Amino acid sequence: MTLAADCGVLSCMEKMNTKGRERVIAIIDYGAGNLSSVKKACEHIGCTARVTSDRKAVLSSARIILPGVGAFGDAMDGLIKSGMDDVVREAVQRSLPLLGICLGLQLLFETSEESPGVGGLGILEGSVLRIPQKEGLKIPHVGWNTLRAREGAGLFASLPPSPFVYFVHSYYAKAAEREKVIATAEHGVEMDVAVKDGNMQAVQFHPEKSGAVGLDILRNFAFGVRGEGGIG
16 A cells, blocks of 8 residues: 555645654553554554553553453453553543553443453443344454544544444443443444543544554544544
8 A cells, every 4th residue: 555545634744744743652461452453553653652561651651552352351350460450540530641442442331241240440331232133244243334423523533424444343332421422333233432531532443454544543542632633
């Protein structure tokens, strides 16, 4: 893919000049994340990305990403054993810019049907539910789908109203606080696939696998301006 084809919302000149606004992004390592692809995507947009499980390194970074793949219960176990559960809570309490990706979104909620009896981080009110079985519906939900995004909200600033992004999941979040939902998608049921609460944002899809649109979403997270749809 050429640079011109991959520039998205930002112009090619802006993209080549991102070093002047370089941001350090901490990617939390707790044993349950697709770390290399997220790291490469962050570096592609001009950021310095550091995979780490060090509290000080995470909390001193300009941006924090909570990735995640696998089972809810195993991921929570990894967060607790690494001490990263308290680090995530502290980051949110301090209003540090944080982005949850895929399972990283689900972990922010209170419970999940995938792991009965296992509590999530409880930062967001609501539950994670299994996508219901329906005739002809493929589960897990793997592939591209259209978002219904709130115009100008956070990660979706300056993007088309119905961006096309890549999903891999069998469970979806149902937020109790509907005002914090900034995008939904349909796969047999309406799913909450992006949330925003102050400087904390999270998505069910994989921006690092979503082509030019996904890179623009990561740019909005990395370089967004407070009051203009980003987070400062």
